[in-house]
Amino acid sequence: MLNILEIQTKLVEAALPSGHERACGELLAELAKPYCDEMWFTPTGSLVCHRKGPGKRLMFAAHMDVIGLIVTNISEQGYLSFTNIGGHNPAALIHTTVRFENGVRGIVKLKNQGDWAEKPASSITLPDLYIDIAATSREEAESMVALGDLAMFDTKPAIVGDDCLMGPYCDDLASCIVLLMAMEQVDKSDNDIYYVFTVQEEVGLKGAITSTACIEPHFGIAIDVCPTGDDLSAGQEIPVAVGKGPTVKIKDVSVICSPKMVAFMQVTAEEHGIPYQNEIILGGGTDTAGIMHTGKGAIAGCMSIPCRNVHSPRELVSIRDMENGAKLIAACAKTTM
Ligand SMILES: [Zn+2]
Structure with missing residues (x-):
């Protein structure tokens, strides 16, 4: 079991803004190595971790660049x-x-x-x-x-309350940890799985676009954070709260998720007893659009970890949501669509 605070602290120390992701990528490669058959960096620097399977290509993407x-x-x-x-x-x-x-x-x-x-x-x-x-x-x-x-x-991750991780760059390093935790739970699958840590999401989903061009997935799921409506600073009616489970995205500004993928993720969560929230956000885009609209296109969706204070020095997510998110990603990875 990964120690979330310890890994988030190491990732925050290694991470740099978009275009300068190599050190963070090297650290993630070291952490991901036990859970994949082969790994490589794409020409623009995204880290691809491949778990071979006989079936269709399924790509997961969490971005490792920060603002x-x-x-x-x-x-x-x-x-x-x-x-x-x-x-x-x-x-x-x-x-x-x-x-x-x-x-x-x-x-x-x-x-x-x-x-x-x-x-x-x-x-x-x-x-x-x-x-x-x-x-x-x-x-x-x-x-x-x-x-x-x-x-x-210049802030450091810390545990707040009994369940929350607070600090810089939960967007999207917390999702990188979720992806690692999911990889740990998938030993065998019929899917041909590509876990990707993408570059340059914050400046236009560039790592998702270029790695999708390399992999040509049939299906894709991005993992990111989303804003919540559960605190006084929200100013937007968003029926998503910290601590009530990861979300299944329906739409953001960059993408209308494939209905087939939305239904697949919802049913998978229900079948495994994993709490989830449906998400529609009115601001911001995600790697989902890069996966869905590159090349011939893919059936794509997104799972978010609800996050307060997005893009501030002190973002806040629930560790329970991260753990449930990892369970949902692992369950999707093991299921054939
Ligand atoms: Zn993000």
Whole structure:
């Protein structure tokens, strides 16, 4: 049995924003090795773990890239301008601490803070923000970071309450763990199974598209997180809650899941006594669309782990949902469609 907090901590330390997934991929390869017959990296860096079977090709995908910030300019006073890799809420970044790959730390701040007191948070944009790394000149800052350096949330995973994992990058490293836990439960299957840890989901589902082109699956299931409607900050009517089971996605902005796959996942959950919630979300896309619409296309769906505070430094998921999610993925992997 995998120790979820321990693995999430290791993955968070290895993970980098989209386009820089190799270290995380190497760590996942080490963890996945006992559960597959062969593995390889695609030309763009997605990790494919193949469990051979005589039947149709079934692909699972969880993305191993995370969102981040990239330095675009260093001012004379030593402050850093940046842009985003993946979706960020600019207002939520204010006073967030970040760390660079080389260990340099900084804090995101708002320019001319006094002028903003009366303005709505939604009017704040990324160019209104900068990173303070405590340098006092351009020269000093340039000795610490360079243009193009990547910054990530400087928070650590922790257990909250008796069942929740809180911290950065549950999206989608928690799903990578779910996929590993599912692999552990599948010793034999008639399906020809490809477990894929994809790259560059946060910038346009690119790893799902390219790995689907390599594998040409008949069926595919993405594993990601989804926002919930169970807390006061939700602002959207989403009938999904943390702790009530993984979801079977019906639709998101990028995809209308194949009805055949939705029904298959629902029936499989019911037959195995696994709690699940149906999910329709009004914002965000997933690797599902990449699997479904690449090449000749595949019958595709998605399972999500309900997650509060998505894309913040402190996302929150239920460990029970992760365990039930792994059971559902394993049950789907062992069943022929
Ligand atoms: Zn995601």
